[in-house]
Amino acid sequence: MAKKTPALRSVRWFGRDDIYGFIYRSWVKNRGVPQDQFDGRPVIGICNTYSELVPCNSHFRTLAEHVKAGILEAGGFPLEFPVMSLGETLLRPTAMLYRNLASMDVEESIRANPLDGVVLLVGCDKTTPSLLMGAASVDLPTIAVSGGPMLSGKYRGTDIGSGTNTWSMSEDLRAGRITLDEFHEAESCMHRSHGHCMTMGTASTMASMVEALGVGMPGNAAIPAVDARRNVLARMAGRRIVELVKEKVSLSKILTRQAFENAIRVNAAIGGSTNAVIHLIAIAKRIGVKLKLEDWDRLGRGVHTLVNLMPSGKYLMEDMFYAGGLPVVLRELGEAGLLHKDALTVNGRSIWQNNQDARCWNRDVIHTQKKPFKKNTGIAVLRGNLCPDGAIIKPSAATPKLLKHRGRAVVFENIEDFHQRIDDPELDIDERSIMVLKNCGPKGYPGMAEVGNMPLPPKVLKKGITDMVRISDARMSGTAYGTVVLHASPEAAAGGVLALVENGDEIELDVAKRRLELLVSKKELAIRKAKWRAPKPPLERGYWRLYFDHVLQAHEGADLDFLVGRSGPFVPRDNH
Ligand code: FES
Numbered sequence: 001m002a003k004k005t006p007a008l009r010s011v012r013w014f015g016r017d018d019i020y021g022f023i024y025r026s027w028v029k030n031r032g033v034p035q036d037q038f039d040g041r042p043v044i045g046i047c048n049t050y051s052e053l054v055p056c057n058s059h060f061r062t063l064a065e066h067v068k069a070g071i072l073e074a075g076g077f078p079l080e081f082p083v084m085s086l087g088e089t090l091l092r093p094t095a096m097l098y099r100n101l102a103s104m105d106v107e108e109s110i111r112a113n114p115l116d117g118v119v120l121l122v123g124c125d126k127t128t129p130s131l132l133m134g135a136a137s138v139d140l141p142t143i144a145v146s147g148g149p150m151l152s153g154k155y156r157g158t159d160i161g162s163g164t165n166t167w168s169m170s171e172d173l174r175a176g177r178i179t180l181d182e183f184h185e186a187e188s189c190m191h192r193s194h195g196h197c198m199t200m201g202t203a204s205t206m207a208s209m210v211e212a213l214g215v216g217m218p219g220n221a222a223i224p225a226v227d228a229r230r231n232v233l234a235r236m237a238g239r240r241i242v243e244l245v246k247e248k249v250s251l252s253k254i255l256t257r258q259a260f261e262n263a264i265r266v267n268a269a270i271g272g273s274t275n276a277v278i279h280l281i282a283i284a285k286r287i288g289v290k291l292k293l294e295d296w297d298r299l300g301r302g303v304h305t306l307v308n309l310m311p312s313g314k315y316l317m318e319d320m321f322y323a324g325g326l327p328v329v330l331r332e333l334g335e336a337g338l339l340h341k342d343a344l345t346v347n348g349r350s351i352w353q354n355n356q357d358a359r360c361w362n363r364d365v366i367h368t369q370k371k372p373f374k375k376n377t378g379i380a381v382l383r384g385n386l387c388p389d390g391a392i393i394k395p396s397a398a399t400p401k402l403l404k405h406r407g408r409a410v411v412f413e414n415i416e417d418f419h420q421r422i423d424d425p426e427l428d429i430d431e432r433s434i435m436v437l438k439n440c441g442p443k444g445y446p447g448m449a450e451v452g453n454m455p456l457p458p459k460v461l462k463k464g465i466t467d468m469v470r471i472s473d474a475r476m477s478g479t480a481y482g483t484v485v486l487h488a489s490p491e492a493a494a495g496g497v498l499a500l501v502e503n504g505d506e507i508e509l510d511v512a513k514r515r516l517e518l519l520v521s522k523k524e525l526a527i528r529k530a531k532w533r534a535p536k537p538p539l540e541r542g543y544w545r546l547y548f549d550h551v552l553q554a555h556e557g558a559d560l561d562f563l564v565g566r567s568g569p570f571v572p573r574d575n576h
Helices: 019-026 060-073 095-112 127-138 164-174 180-190 202-213 228-246 257-269 275-287 293-300 317-323 326-335 351-355 415-421 522-531 542-550
Strands: 043-048 077-082 117-122 142-146 153-155 158-160 380-382 391-393 404-412 434-437 469-472 506-510 515-518
Touching (some): 043 060, 043 095, 043 228, 060 077, 060 117, 060 228, 095 127, 095 542, 117 127, 117 202, 117 228, 127 142, 127 202, 127 275, 142 202, 142 228, 153 180, 158 180, 164 180, 202 257, 202 275, 202 326, 257 293, 293 380, 326 351, 469 506
Parallel strands (some): 043 077, 043 117, 117 142, 404 434, 434 469
Antiparallel strands (some): 153 158, 380 391, 404 506, 506 515
């Protein structure tokens, strides 16, 4: 006897002839949906992060319409729904505090509704991991569609990039190299179209991760937000998700160990954001792939940065698209034996089938593996008494001669202390000092803010120095640069050794040996530890309290401990 194919989830809502069928169908019909839409066709959720409070996702209503058209063309039934959206620029204290909350919204919204598959509309930094984390815990067929980068910023005849030139121009202003009027003018020139940051910051990195993981359509990373081809990609994703449901390709068939390993290598090749480390570990833990901090170091070794994009280089995402986009990078990695070629992608083909014929149209933007833009630049994972559970540094964005450095600590107890003292001409600091910032990790901030790339003191800047070694338990914007050690784990607020550093302590950084040591005796550290007091929760109630009590450390992905793993796409009880 032929095995009966299990019905789609949505049939358990819409395919019934009892009172529940009436309830589930009748209210949906209130906007003019005809009866034939309830004939058992795949119901596809479009998970939309549109919000006027998230400027990078402000075109997502249009994008959703194109996904919808694709779903209808393929015979599916689209139902769009909003979820919590996270914008990097407006949310305080940091969008990262809310990544896990948004992921809960996504997970529960998908599972509680009559959906058979889902298209995730992602753009601004945290919208990509939060939606992927939530979707991974449900494990339905899923395609992510990124909103695409903004057009290049244009200022007085030069290209300027989101974030990267914000940092550099703010340092120029503080050093007196540009006027306030020029600073204001640049604001209008930098972000002049829909889309997310157009440097290889976290949003572009995560859009590249989507493509490298195979959970996005080919070309997902680089098509500008306002290019018609972005809408075509959305439409094709809409068509494809219907097939993916019919083929029963759930997200866990795409997000395999091989897919994550491909993504880690792609991150090295694009000079991608350090934030990808935390996000990919968190997504992997949701879907059930054991990804560790060391995997980043191991897999990134021997991978060169091929892409000459800010913050590591000079071009922007628009240039990358015209040069051939991420497919060129994937082909280079594949030809160098650095890609799991068989990894399945959402279009039904392997990553290699999708990219083996990619062509490059500008080798100054995307270099070859033989003549890379920068050599051996995978993310380095450091260990030592200052970070027994690890810390990371992005060598491609650092000053090579500072990668081995010994200096005297100048300590800031928190970000307010930093802001209060950094401009003080009396501050005892020079370019050989190592700036140490505490209490900016997951619990400490709370939410692990992007403050690790501390601006340099004016007295050092005025000498023409542009980089110093900086160490913290914070994150750094993907658009930022410098010799910046991040994600020190355990963080200061969780009692890590970072909490015990004092002004004048010697610290030794040796990236080649993957070491970060506080040169203070164990005995002295024990005395300091005895005096240390754990901080109180920043708020006694609400989500902040939940987060403080349950957040994991950076090396574990900074998810909430009870969200790790997946509960699957089970259909909950009837609601009446
Ligand atoms: Fe949204 Fe940079 S601020 S991607």
